Amino acid sequence: MKYWDKNPIYYQIFISVLSFCFVLLGTFYFVKLATTVSDENLFVSPPSKIYISKLKGEFDDYKKRKFYDSTFVGGFIVGIDNVSLDSIPNQYEMLEKTIKEEDNISLQIANFNNPKIQTIRIPSKDIANFYLENLESSVIITYVFPEGVSDRAGLRRGDIVLEINGQTFNSVKQADKIVKNSRSGSKIDYLIKRNGKIRSLSLTLPKFGINLSQLLMMICGMFLIFLGEIIGIKRPRIRGARITSFSLIMFGLVATLGLVGLSSIENVYDHFLLNFANFAMFISIPIILHSLKYFPRHLVGITNYKYTILTPYLISIIFFLFQVGIIYQAWTNILDEKTLALISNYLFLIYLVLLSLFIFITNIVHRKSINKNDWKKGRLIRSTYTLVFLMIVTQSVLFHFGYFKLRELIYASLLLIPIAYMFTIGLYRVFDLNIRLKRNYQYLLVSSGLYTAYIATVILFIYLLSTINWQIPNLHFSGTSIEVLKNPLRPEMHILYEKILIVLISMSIAILLWNVAKVIQEKINYKFYRSKSDFRKAAKEFSKLNSKNFNPEQFSKFFLNRLIDLLQTKRAGLLLYKDNMMVSQMFAGFNDDTLIEYISAVSNKLHMSLMNYSDSVPVDYLPDAQRIVLREFKFKYLTPIWSKDDLIGIIFVGEKLSETSFHNDDLLFLSAISGQASVAIENSLLYEDLAKQERYKHELEIARGIQLASLPIKTPDIDGLDIAGTSIPALEVGGDFYDYLNGKSNSVTIVVGDVSGKGTSAALYMSKIQGIMRTLHEFNLKPKELLVRTNTLISDSMDNRSFVTSTSAYIDLDTKTVTISRAGHLPLYYYNSKEDKVESLKPNGIMLGFGNTQKFTDLLEEVVLDFNEGDVLLFITDGILETRDRSGSEFDESEILRMLSIYSSQSANEIKENILKRVKSFTGEMEQFDDMTIVVVKRNN
Numbered sequence: 001m002k003y004w005d006k007n008p009i010y011y012q013i014f015i016s017v018l019s020f021c022f023v024l025l026g027t028f029y030f031v032k033l034a035t036t037v038s039d040e041n042l043f044v045s046p047p048s049k050i051y052i053s054k055l056k057g058e059f060d061d062y063k064k065r066k067f068y069d070s071t072f073v074g075g076f077i078v079g080i081d082n083v084s085l086d087s088i089p090n091q092y093e094m095l096e097k098t099i100k101e102e103d104n105i106s107l108q109i110a111n112f113n114n115p116k117i118q119t120i121r122i123p124s125k126d127i128a129n130f131y132l133e134n135l136e137s138s139v140i141i142t143y144v145f146p147e148g149v150s151d152r153a154g155l156r157r158g159d160i161v162l163e164i165n166g167q168t169f170n171s172v173k174q175a176d177k178i179v180k181n182s183r184s185g186s187k188i189d190y191l192i193k194r195n196g197k198i199r200s201l202s203l204t205l206p207k208f209g210i211n212l213s214q215l216l217m218m219i220c221g222m223f224l225i226f227l228g229e230i231i232g233i234k235r236p237r238i239r240g241a242r243i244t245s246f247s248l249i250m251f252g253l254v255a256t257l258g259l260v261g262l263s264s265i266e267n268v269y270d271h272f273l274l275n276f277a278n279f280a281m282f283i284s285i286p287i288i289l290h291s292l293k294y295f296p297r298h299l300v301g302i303t304n305y306k307y308t309i310l311t312p313y314l315i316s317i318i319f320f321l322f323q324v325g326i327i328y329q330a331w332t333n334i335l336d337e338k339t340l341a342l343i344s345n346y347l348f349l350i351y352l353v354l355l356s357l358f359i360f361i362t363n364i365v366h367r368k369s370i371n372k373n374d375w376k377k378g379r380l381i382r383s384t385y386t387l388v389f390l391m392i393v394t395q396s397v398l399f400h401f402g403y404f405k406l407r408e409l410i411y412a413s414l415l416l417i418p419i420a421y422m423f424t425i426g427l428y429r430v431f432d433l434n435i436r437l438k439r440n441y442q443y444l445l446v447s448s449g450l451y452t453a454y455i456a457t458v459i460l461f462i463y464l465l466s467t468i469n470w471q472i473p474n475l476h477f478s479g480t481s482i483e484v485l486k487n488p489l490r491p492e493m494h495i496l497y498e499k500i501l502i503v504l505i506s507m508s509i510a511i512l513l514w515n516v517a518k519v520i521q522e523k524i525n526y527k528f529y530r531s532k533s534d535f536r537k538a539a540k541e542f543s544k545l546n547s548k549n550f551n552p553e554q555f556s557k558f559f560l561n562r563l564i565d566l567l568q569t570k571r572a573g574l575l576l577y578k579d580n581m582m583v584s585q586m587f588a589g590f591n592d593d594t595l596i597e598y599i600s601a602v603s604n605k606l607h608m609s610l611m612n613y614s615d616s617v618p619v620d621y622l623p624d625a626q627r628i629v630l631r632e633f634k635f636k637y638l639t640p641i642w643s644k645d646d647l648i649g650i651i652f653v654g655e656k657l658s659e660t661s662f663h664n665d666d667l668l669f670l671s672a673i674s675g676q677a678s679v680a681i682e683n684s685l686l687y688e689d690l691a692k693q694e695r696y697k698h699e700l701e702i703a704r705g706i707q708l709a710s711l712p713i714k715t716p717d718i719d720g721l722d723i724a725g726t727s728i729p730a731l732e733v734g735g736d737f738y739d740y741l742n743g744k745s746n747s748v749t750i751v752v753g754d755v756s757g758k759g760t761s762a763a764l765y766m767s768k769i770q771g772i773m774r775t776l777h778e779f780n781l782k783p784k785e786l787l788v789r790t791n792t793l794i795s796d797s798m799d800n801r802s803f804v805t806s807t808s809a810y811i812d813l814d815t816k817t818v819t820i821s822r823a824g825h826l827p828l829y830y831y832n833s834k835e836d837k838v839e840s841l842k843p844n845g846i847m848l849g850f851g852n853t854q855k856f857t858d859l860l861e862e863v864v865l866d867f868n869e870g871d872v873l874l875f876i877t878d879g880i881l882e883t884r885d886r887s888g889s890e891f892d893e894s895e896i897l898r899m900l901s902i903y904s905s906q907s908a909n910e911i912k913e914n915i916l917k918r919v920k921s922f923t924g925e926m927e928q929f930d931d932m933t934i935v936v937v938k939r940n941n
Contacts, residue, residue, distance in 0.1 A: 040148030079108030224252030240294025301369025833870030
């Protein structure tokens with residue numbers, strides 16, 4: 001099994017080849033069985049040599065003669081005084097001896113017209129009035145297939161066949177060989193004896209024939225092989241799936257070859273077929289038992305005990321070898337013929353009982369090791385197998401008693417097995433499989449069933465009408481009146497009127513039932529989404545698009561909801577373009593970010609791919625890379641939306657809910673709505689542009705002055721320091737700020753902060769805080785004291801939902817140090833040129849305006865670092881780290897550390913610009929989410 005785990009492709013090849021061979025073998029046998037000559041009856045050897053053909057002489061007692069005639073004539077004497085004759089070679093001598101020695105004799109009579117052997121005690125002298133015959137060279141018909149050729153020819157159960165085509169025989173095997181040697185379509189002459197009388201009957205053999213039992217077995221077998229092959233091919237890496245697939249294929253072969261019973265073995269193929277069928281029958285049972293330990297869930301508590309798996313295989317091999325010995329008469333020196341015949345008849349039954357006892361005992365012994373939930377999930381499949389095997393055992397028992405009427409029902413029960421497997425797989429998703437019948441096939445089955453029921457019902461009514469004895473009055477039509485005459489109609493006129501009446505009533509019933517069927521069919525069409533698209537309704541629905549002011553997202557949502565509803569598809573999508581660039585994408589019917597990411601990446605390529613199409617195009621016509629992905633997401637067609645010469649949208653259409661292919665009407669419908677949608681799309685894009693312009697204008701009018709006044713106008717020029725900074729606001733106005741508080745020529749205080757929120761309110765807070773810090777800096781405060789006093793001044797004036805983070809760094813060139821305090825802001829990134837490494841500095845501190853003054857002071861930490869030549873300080877706000885790419889991933893802090901290390905040798909402005917370029921490259925065309933502020937300070941010579 002480990003070999004298959006490592007080489008699943010080889011198991012797929014193995015299971016495919018095995019299935020093909022088994023299907024080929026089963027089909028070959030089925031064809032051979034159908035074309036093999038059969039007289040459609042079963043016969044056996046006589047139970048004894050003494051046959052009572054008729055009575056002779058006169059009986060004084062008429063009742064006795066009548067009783068003897070009905071009881072003894074046509075029967076075999078199979079026992080004398082409770083001694084069976086089947087093992088006695090000289091049966092006539094024993095009968096004569098008993099008659100001489102006893103006045104009364106007890107006879108056991110076997111008459112095949114009576115299922116029971118009768119024991120009757122009569123005077124010994126009465127036997128002299130019996131005509132006794134030795135019919136050793138004959139066979140007795142035990143069963144005649146209903147409506148078969150033998151039944152039509154007049155053969156009956158209990159008939160004794162003396163000759164076939166004028167040839168005598170000594171055994172059942174010889175008799176069957178005479179029949180098999182006849183040509184299909186030819187006549188066979190039977191010389192039979194029935195109730196002591198000789199008769200000749202002729203029957204015509206069919207050219208081709210198969211009975212219902214064989215057909216059911218074949219269908220079930222092929223179904224099982226097909227199901228097993230699917231499981232094996234789809235899940236070759238799962239051990240339980242491999243065992244289950246192999247068990248289904250083996251059992252499918254057993255079902256296909258289940259009727260192998262060769263009366264004559266004439267060549268190597270017959271030997272192979274018989275032995276292989278027996279082997280498959282015995283070995284398939286332990287394989288099935290093995291698979292049930294993995295299906296639908298792995299019963300670990302049982303499989304841990306290897307003997308529970310291996311013992312059934314050992315028992316099967318032993319019974320198979322014993323069966324082979326019986327076939328080739330290897331046990332005749334050990335067991336007598338009667339015992340061998342008894343064992344042969346019930347060998348498979350004994351085998352099943354023994355295996356059942358073993359399984360029952362092992363399940364009882366290890367019941368505490370079995371997971372109850374896993375055990376319950378396999379209840380249906382175990383119950384189905386148990387039912388089927390019980391019915392097979394019942395059939396084999398009934399067969400020995402000559403009862404065959406339930407045979408078709410029993411063989412039909414085999415179909416329950418694949419149904420149970422498919423139901424269990426669908427219910428519990430066994431082996432992560434999802435086997436289901438496609439909805440269009442379900443529709444075909446249901447619709448076919450409806451019309452089959454309609455036809456059958458009409459035929460039934462016609463049949464019932466034809467069985468009625470119609471009493472039709474004798475109507476006489478004159479020029480002015482209709483008269484009912486007393487005398488009956490002539491027979492030919494009665495038949496004519498009766499036919500006319502039956503036709504009229506039948507037509508009325510057929511029309512009535514047809515209307516009922518149409519109503520039911522409409523319900524079925526609705527249930528399976530087969531209702532035709534209402535183009536008038538569609539035109540009315542989509543005309544609403546042009547009368548509403550939608551932005552692109554609102555338009556896409558409305559459009560897709562109507563499209564899915566009217567076209568009845570499982571999924572749909574819509575891309576909108578402006579100036580050949582995608583501005584919106586939306587999908588309905590599923591939720592998968594992978595597709596959105598893919599479309600974002602290839603939107604321009606998709607746009608180019610559809611530039612040459614004016615109508616709906618199958619996804620199979622697209623370039624390979626696009627085709628593979630869209631097919632994986634189960635899209636069928638793309639429809640371009642054109643506005644004059646510009647491609648402004650693409651409609652994605654998935655599989656229909658009915659799971660049928662798209663017809664010409666569907667494609668015309670898509671073309672029509674794409675034309676209607678083009679104007680609405682242009683309106684939505686224009687509306688979006690106008691809304692954005694108004695919003696931007698409003699924001700600019702309010703905040704432009706604040707923004708320009710708040711940020712530093714120029715960078716301080718200090719010998720020994722290279723400083724560069726910028727702030728890129730979102731929506732042109734943001735809460736980020738930075739400032740250079742420079743009071744001396746050899747020192748500078750850098751402040752970077754971020755006010756929560758966006759827009760005008762954030763800008764106002766930013767301006768206020770910068771004003772406070774600039775005023776406090778006049779007192780030459782160190783970073784910690786600057787932040788403490790700022791917090792004291794703003795705590796009472798800020799609302800509860802707002803806060804400020806900030807980092808303050810005082811750089812002193814005289815001492816070559818930098819003093820840092822951080823009020824809940826992002827880390828300060830420090831490049832140490834001596835050690836050539838980048839550190840992330842995180843002094844303790846909470847946000848401004850977020851706590852009381854004492855708590856803020858206690859938690860605020862101030863650290864001092866050396867600031868040597870070549871060292872770099874990098875200040876950023878969260879707008880840098882929280883930028884997102886198309887997939888929604890954020891910019892990683894490790895990338896900041898890496899870039900600072902790489903570009904540390906460059907100027908401050910170059911470091912700043914390189915970091916911003918990398919951020920821009922990461923986000924691509926995504927809209928900026930938050931303000932981005934960056935300040936770089938480098939110590940130079």
